[in-house]
Amino acid sequence: MIMTNNCYIYPNIITSGTGPANQYISGQIEKWREHLESCFCLGLQDIFEELYTIAEECNKAGWDGYDAMPVNEITLQNARQFIAALPTKIQKPTISVEPDGCLTFEWYHSPYRVFSISISQDSYLHYASLVGNNKKYGTVKFLDCIPKDIIMLITEITG
Amino acid sequence: MNSLPDVISDDEILARFILFSKWIRSDNTVKPDAFIPHPHIDLSVTRHIGLKENELWEIGKDVTILRQAKLYGRTDIQSLKIRKNGLDIIPVPLPNNKNHANITGWVKDKSQQKIIALQIAAQSIFTSKPVNIS
Numbered sequence: 001m002i003m004t005n006n007c008y009i010y011p012n013i014i015t016s017g018t019g020p021a022n023q024y025i026s027g028q029i030e031k032w033r034e035h036l037e038s039c040f041c042l043g044l045q046d047i048f049e050e051l052y053t054i055a056e057e058c059n060k061a062g063w064d065g066y067d068a069m070p071v072n073e074i075t076l077q078n079a080r081q082f083i084a085a086l087p088t089k090i091q092k093p094t095i096s097v098e099p100d101g102c103l104t105f106e107w108y109h110s111p112y113r114v115f116s117i118s119i120s121q122d123s124y125l126h127y128a129s130l131v132g133n134n135k136k137y138g139t140v141k142f143l144d145c146i147p148k149d150i151i152m153l154i155t156e157i158t159g
Numbered sequence: 160m161n162s163l164p165d166v167i168s169d170d171e172i173l174a175r176f177i178l179f180s181k182w183i184r185s186d187n188t189v190k191p192d193a194f195i196p197h198p199h200i201d202l203s204v205t206r207h208i209g210l211k212e213n214e215l216w217e218i219g220k221d222v223t224i225l226r227q228a229k230l231y232g233r234t235d236i237q238s239l240k241i242r243k244n245g246l247d248i249i250p251v252p253l254p255n256n257k258n259h260a261n262i263t264g265w266v267k268d269k270s271q272q273k274i275i276a277l278q279i280a281a282q283s284i285f286t287s288k289p290v291n292i293s
Contacts, residue, residue, distance in 0.1 A: 065228030065229075094184070098192045100269075111280065116191055118273065124269075128273035135274050137270040139269065
């Protein structure tokens with residue numbers, strides 16, 4: 001995984017040579033990549049299932065017992081893309097929903113060491129981090145990759 | 160029931176009933192999501208003052224009947240801790256809940272709401288619904 005334009009993305013690794021050493025390296029890289037992806041996909045399957053279950057539970061107005069808005073298909077799709085864009089090394093978050101219909105992901109260590117991020121149907125990421133007395137919060141547009149600053153805030157919680 | 164003070168003092172305890180299971184963490188703390196004030200600009204709470212424990216739970220039970228939802232518990236927070244986050248609490252008695260109040264003064268910006276909700280959640284204390292309350 002590499003970082004570019006302050007985002008994390010998966011690289012397409014290409015070697016330029018054709019000799020035995022290059023072929024060996026290419027083969028090893030490909031094996032490693034496949035292994036990494038299969039591990040991550042297995043992990044993703046669980047979290048996607050949880051995401052769908054929660055979205056289904058909250059797909060009608062008033063799901064919180066008050067007057068919450070439903071989670072819609074676009075928000076669910078955005079949330080799925082967000083999860084898929086997380087670096088593999090990041091621990092899985094817990095999932096929830098806010099009364100405005102945003103899906104939320106939380107990385108939690110303790111009440112004073114916690115990061116929460118919401119994704120809306122208009123593809124905005126609203127986040128807040130509390131580490132002791134240090135507070136960080138903001139809003140960014142989600143464009144298929146997760147800003148480096150957000151990844152750093154998550155790793156502050158997960159270590 | 161005696162009338163309640165019109166002004167909510169800093170030491171009053173307020174309860175937020177939790178009607179969604181995903182707002183409770185595995186360590187019995189509450190997620191900030193429970194304190195996001197939407198679609199209303201205020202957040203409903205119930206004042207403890209003048210209520211016995213069972214009467215407080217009865218109000219929670221009434222909420223679930225009214226809302227056709229399941230009660231999981233309540234999270235309590237002191238008024239002062241709400242006010243320290245730049246918010247206020249005003250009494251808004253309802254026909255079926257004279258102790259009802261609203262947490263007011265929320266900013267519109269969602270990320271600011273989240274950081275305030277995180278701090279409130281961190282200072283609140285969750286109590287599971289007693290087994291004798293259906």
